[in-house]
Amino acid sequence: MAENGAKATVTLTIDGVEVTVPSGTRVIEAAEHVGVVVPRYCYHPGIPTRPAQCRMCLVEVEGRPKLEPSCTLQAADDMVVNTASDTARTARQSVIEFLLVNHPLDCPICDAAGQCMLQDYAYVTNQLESRVDEPKRIMGRDRISDDILYFADRCVICTRCVRFMRDVAEDDSLIVAQRGDKAYIDTFPGRELDNPFQGNIVDVCPVGALVHEDFVFKARSWDMDATASVCPGCPTGCNVTIDTKENQIVRVKPRHNAAVNSWWMCDYGRKHLVMTNRGVRAEVPLIRDGGGDGDDGGELRPVDWATALDWVAEKVAALGAPGGSAVVSPDASNENLFYLRTLLDRLGVADAAFRVPQGETAELPTVPTLKLRADRAANAAGAGFFGGRRADGPPDGPAGGALVVLDDELEGAGEDFGGSADFFLYLGTRLPGPARNADAVLPIATFAEMDGTFTNFENRVQRFHQALRPPGLARPGWMVLSRVLARLGDGEAVNDVRGAFERMAAQAPAFAGLTWDGIGLKGAPAAGSAAEAAGVAGPAEAGA
Amino acid sequence: MSRRIHPAVVGAQPFQLTARERFDGPIFETEEGKHRLEAALSRYPTKQAALLPMLGFVQSVKGWIEPADMVEVAEALDLTPAYVHSIATFYTMYNKHPVGRHFVQVCTNISCHLNRAEEVLHRFLAETGTREGEISDDGEFTVIEAECLGACGFATVVQVNDRYLEDVTPDRVPGIVENLRGGRDP
Ligand code: SF4
Ligand code: SF4
Ligand code: FES
Ligand code: FES
Numbered sequence: 001m002a003e004n005g006a007k008a009t010v011t012l013t014i015d016g017v018e019v020t021v022p023s024g025t026r027v028i029e030a031a032e033h034v035g036v037v038v039p040r041y042c043y044h045p046g047i048p049t050r051p052a053q054c055r056m057c058l059v060e061v062e063g064r065p066k067l068e069p070s071c072t073l074q075a076a077d078d079m080v081v082n083t084a085s086d087t088a089r090t091a092r093q094s095v096i097e098f099l100l101v102n103h104p105l106d107c108p109i110c111d112a113a114g115q116c117m118l119q120d121y122a123y124v125t126n127q128l129e130s131r132v133d134e135p136k137r138i139m140g141r142d143r144i145s146d147d148i149l150y151f152a153d154r155c156v157i158c159t160r161c162v163r164f165m166r167d168v169a170e171d172d173s174l175i176v177a178q179r180g181d182k183a184y185i186d187t188f189p190g191r192e193l194d195n196p197f198q199g200n201i202v203d204v205c206p207v208g209a210l211v212h213e214d215f216v217f218k219a220r221s222w223d224m225d226a227t228a229s230v231c232p233g234c235p236t237g238c239n240v241t242i243d244t245k246e247n248q249i250v251r252v253k254p255r256h257n258a259a260v261n262s263w264w265m266c267d268y269g270r271k272h273l274v275m276t277n278r279g280v281r282a283e284v285p286l287i288r289d290g291g292g293d294g295d296d297g298g299e300l301r302p303v304d305w306a307t308a309l310d311w312v313a314e315k316v317a318a319l320g321a322p323g324g325s326a327v328v329s330p331d332a333s334n335e336n337l338f339y340l341r342t343l344l345d346r347l348g349v350a351d352a353a354f355r356v357p358q359g360e361t362a363e364l365p366t367v368p369t370l371k372l373r374a375d376r377a378a379n380a381a382g383a384g385f386f387g388g389r390r391a392d393g394p395p396d397g398p399a400g401g402a403l404v405v406l407d408d409e410l411e412g413a414g415e416d417f418g419g420s421a422d423f424f425l426y427l428g429t430r431l432p433g434p435a436r437n438a439d440a441v442l443p444i445a446t447f448a449e450m451d452g453t454f455t456n457f458e459n460r461v462q463r464f465h466q467a468l469r470p471p472g473l474a475r476p477g478w479m480v481l482s483r484v485l486a487r488l489g490d491g492e493a494v495n496d497v498r499g500a501f502e503r504m505a506a507q508a509p510a511f512a513g514l515t516w517d518g519i520g521l522k523g524a525p526a527a528g529s530a531a532e533a534a535g536v537a538g539p540a541e542a543g544a
Numbered sequence: 545m546s547r548r549i550h551p552a553v554v555g556a557q558p559f560q561l562t563a564r565e566r567f568d569g570p571i572f573e574t575e576e577g578k579h580r581l582e583a584a585l586s587r588y589p590t591k592q593a594a595l596l597p598m599l600g601f602v603q604s605v606k607g608w609i610e611p612a613d614m615v616e617v618a619e620a621l622d623l624t625p626a627y628v629h630s631i632a633t634f635y636t637m638y639n640k641h642p643v644g645r646h647f648v649q650v651c652t653n654i655s656c657h658l659n660r661a662e663e664v665l666h667r668f669l670a671e672t673g674t675r676e677g678e679i680s681d682d683g684e685f686t687v688i689e690a691e692c693l694g695a696c697g698f699a700t701v702v703q704v705n706d707r708y709l710e711d712v713t714p715d716r717v718p719g720i721v722e723n724l725r726g727g728r729d730p
């Protein structure tokens with residue numbers, strides 16, 4: 001904006017490095033451009049209000065008598081900022097010392113230890129000994145919602161949680177009660193938070209004051225592995241990080257993506273993601289080849305992969321293109337759907353029904369793209385790309401020809417589902433009752449157990465990565481299907497998702513021009529989609 | 545209890561009323577409550593701004609502010625009960641616990657301290673048979689220590705409900721307590 005001759009950018013010096021930023025940028029953000037993360041508590045890039053109340057981000061500005069809070073200080077031309085001068089350091093040290101006066105220092109049992117901004121800054125400011133003789137104030141712990149606990153003694157009253165609720169979720173039910181050293185976070189006496197996005201207050205808490213109850217005492221931060229992934233709960237496709245320990249998902253956190261979920265995600269998504277990876281799974285390939293011990297030879301029997309794949313490929317080759325039908329899960333990845341479509345085309349099966357469970361919607365008022373959508377599936381858009389047809393009601397098998405099911409749990413299907421098909425192939429993560437009618441069951445990995453992509457509601461293609469080892473012999477669907485096809489002389493067996501994605505991009509128009517590496521961790525719009533034009537660049541990632 | 549009242553003093557209540565009557569029940573359903581609310585709202589651009597006077601009014605009528613009152617105030621002002629709770633707890637002079645009919649606040653800040661305020665305080669506690677902050681068995685008294693009441697020229701200063709007693713000496717305390725108990729002027 002050139003209004004009143006205002007410049008579009010300003011150039012300033014931070015810690016000796018010159019940097020040019022859009023005018024209006026705060027110094028704390030400008031500093032991130034030169035790789036300096038100024039310590040902060042109350043400032044959070046996703047929360048619009050900046051009370052400048054923690055005083056942790058004070059920096060020295062040449063020519064100004066007093067230190068300035070860099071979270072509210074606007075960058076200006078010729079400003080010379082020093083974030084690490086002696087005065088700035090001393091000020092920070094005093095803030096930390098004050099915070100530690102009443103802090104319980106229960107890091108050994110605190111779930112934030114290792115990922116705690118109080119711990120980090122206390123180390124950085126080198127506070128090894130306390131000068132406090134007085135006993136500490138003790139406040140205890142409280143329940144903020146059905147699944148969030150509040151450890152009041154650890155709280156640094158940065159009010160991030162309160163301001164997330166008030167300014168981002170527009171829900172005025174979390175507040176600071178009392179004041180001074182008696183202050184704590186509270187709801188109205190006898191009431192609890194009840195907001196579909198409240199879980200985010202745990203993520204914004206810079207210390208261990210707010211903790212999800214199902215995470216308490218579960219894992220130390222240094223024992224967890226973090227994997228970039230995408231929430232499969234609904235077509236929004238919030239970017240998330242899955243924290244795992246010993247091949248178990250212990251925590252899910254939102255991962256910043258300005259074009260999709262900003263810094264947040266919904267509570268349904270967190271729970272759903274954990275649940276989809278629990279329960280009894282299909283772990284071994286099963287075929288009904290007349291072999292085995294059974295007298296009639298008509299039983300499903302467990303076999304190794306090579307036997308199963310050979311047998312399935314033989315069957316498919318023998319069938320030719322008999323037609324038939326397919327039922328696919330709208331939670332399947334693009335790659336799985338692509339390979340399945342290739343197989344279906346070979347079998348002459350045009351129709352692939354997918355059924356999308358429905359649920360209540362919820363919006364985060366200040367983030368228009370983030371909405372828990374009624375469709376409770378990750379990849380309905382992808383299913384649509386590969387000739388899927390949205391269907392309601394229980395699936396029914398074809399009268400003859402081939403029947404292929406990709407990870408639909410076949411709820412509502414009759415007892416003899418698929419009985420009249422010439423060949424019934426079931427690829428699934430689990431083994432629901434009607435799937436036992438199949439001629440072959442191929443166990444596949446859940447999205448958390450493999451690499452792949454989903455297409456979100458705006459046709460944005462987003463990558464997820466393997467966070468867990470699949471159980472038993474289960475393998476990614478694309479890996480399995482590429483092997484069936486390879487046995488039929490169609491393409492190569494792929495072991496790496498890049499290969500699967502490459503073939504998909506080469507053959508499926510919606511993915512034309514996309515590459516696995518090019519999509520990156522923030523996703524990219526599918527070819528010709530509305531989102532392609534929008535192209536949003538995310539702001540700097542650093543320092544939540 | 546319905547009188548016209550100037551909006552400027554809408555949160556205040558004359559001494560006699562608070563000392564003699566305590567109201568229990570939904571406040572904004574009474575004539576007085578409706579009138580106070582209306583007067584307060586006429587004074588400010590937003591409903592939220594009327595929060596402090598309305599909490600003051602509740603306290604002057606009931607002696608303290610309990611959660612049910614906060615809900616009532618919240619509804620009257622289109623706020624969440626949680627927000628009202630945060631404001632009510634931020635200010636220490638809103639009582640969040642019940643107090644006796646005579647709420648005695650003894651200033652123990654510098655001037656008063658130099659004029660035997662501690663003795664006055666202990667005398668009040670002894671005469672009423674309470675510890676600080678407690679309600680006496682007969683429900684008549686709660687005695688607490690207060691910071692400067694802004695009348696340092698007349699130390700020791702004691703505030704009983706909304707009324708100031710000046711130049712209080714330990715010797716005057718028994719008489720004051722007796723008068724209050726008897727429903728007379730202290
Ligand atoms: S609970 Fe956490 S986020 Fe909330 S004020 Fe305390 S430290 Fe800040
Ligand atoms: S809005 Fe949808 S994608 Fe985002 S967290 Fe919730 S369920 Fe998952
Ligand atoms: S004062 Fe700037 S981050 Fe708190
Ligand atoms: S010190 Fe008691 S009134 Fe000021």
